[in-house]
Amino acid sequence: MTTHSDNAVTPFGSLSAALIDQLRDLNAIRTDRVADAFRAVPRHVFAPDAPVEEVYSNQPIVTKRDERGLAISTVSAPRIQAFMLEQADIQPGMRVLEIGSGGVNAAYIAELVGEAGEVTTMDIDPFVIDRAKRFLPEAGYGQVNVVLADAEFGAPKHAPFDRVVVTVGAWDIPAAWWEQLAPGGLIVVPIRIRSLNRSVAFQLDGGHLVSQSIERAGFVAMQGAGAFGEEVVYLHDDTVALRVDDGQQANGALLAAALKQPRAESWTGVTVGDQEPFDDLDMFLATTLPGFCLLTAHDSAVVEGIVQARPWGSSALFCGGTFAYVVLRQLGPDRHEFGVYGHGTDAEGLAARVVDQINAWNSRHRNGAAPVISAYPAGTPDDQLPGSLVIDKKHTRFTVSWPCRGTRCS
Ligand SMILES: C[S@@+](CC[C@H](N)C(=O)[O-])C[C@H]1O[C@@H](n2cnc3c(N)ncnc32)[C@H](O)[C@@H]1O
CATH class of the missing domain: 3.40.50.150 (Vaccinia Virus protein VP39)
Structure with a gap:
């Protein structure tokens, strides 16, 4: 092991020190031991073709x-x-x-x-x-x-x-x-x-x-x-799709036909700030609703008003010839309300299921303890698994439990 003690006085040393400060601010570095490891390793040696400022900036190098x-x-x-x-x-x-x-x-x-x-x-x-x-x-x-x-x-x-x-x-x-x-x-x-x-x-x-x-x-x-890919179910040309994971079966023709039908809209009264993350809501819906998937769309489809998906994908649910997905509407300068759009034969019913889960997350789990993900070997019987929804992979059975905020779940 080499200790690059002269780093502090080399140009790399100051770039590295600035990177460590940035990573501490982002709460990515939380301990002195990890900071010391970042200080000791000459990162630029591992990416000799990239400009050194890039190597010590917070971005990946392909x-x-x-x-x-x-x-x-x-x-x-x-x-x-x-x-x-x-x-x-x-x-x-x-x-x-x-x-x-x-x-x-x-x-x-x-x-x-x-x-x-x-x-x-x-x-x-x-x-x-x-x-x-x-x-x-x-x-x-x-x-x-x-x-x-x-x-x-x-x-x-x-x-x-x-x-x-x-x-x-x-x-x-x-x-x-x-x-x-x-x-x-x-x-x-x-x-x-x-x-x-x-x-x-x-x-x-x-x-x-x-x-x-x-x-x-x-x-x-x-x-x-x-390697295991997701199924990509196109709903409108190649611009709107549902990403269906974990071997769940979706009927593409029925779901594409559903998008052509008028949408049902439901609003939740649950709001979120402009910069407030809600990864937990996505995870809660994904691990409590069978049929969870992601709706993705090119900008052109959003501009045309075909769907209202987030750039990185919106939480969605499919069931037979119906799908529903989470949307946001602006309520004030920096406040948005969660809603659900549904399309297909049971658009209102499926949207209502998603609305109920958004409300459950908001009242019992929002800002609460992190979920607990458990992984059991494939073949473990259902009655030995905690949680209600099991996500089966080739080697593993995953379950996710959501501790309630406070002492009891109502
Ligand atoms: C994000 S890079 C790794 C980054 C690296 N640990 C670093 O120091 O920055 C991901 C790597 O995983 C490798 N990879 C992909 N599938 C793999 C597999 N089945 N077994 C081993 N490596 C794999 C790819 O070749 C790629 O180099």
């Missing part, structure tokens, strides 16, 4: 694109790296597996585990692994194990791990990650649940995993044996 131009490998944005390291709570002497490589994050982890620990970083892409093999020793972290393999099967030669830090968008938690985790260990994984991406720190608790913290985070998607 290192590889696929044939359609979509990013498939990046040096992740520092904010995401920092809060995931905080979520992972990595201590000196630990054995850590990083899934999805690039080098810089493995170097931060090497700083956190110190000389008594061991870091393994793995990637499916030889181009990424070649870079990591080059840059890690160059930056002073030649002790990191660098493995070229599909992470679906973990890195058995280097297991067990106290921490598995996944830096690629996953849809499931493969059995190998559980099997290679030491008792009481943590897996930090950006997981897609019903089309929503969240970085979840899961702790191994006997035969299942329980979430310790949840943060909003988007990543490039997993390739290889664990």
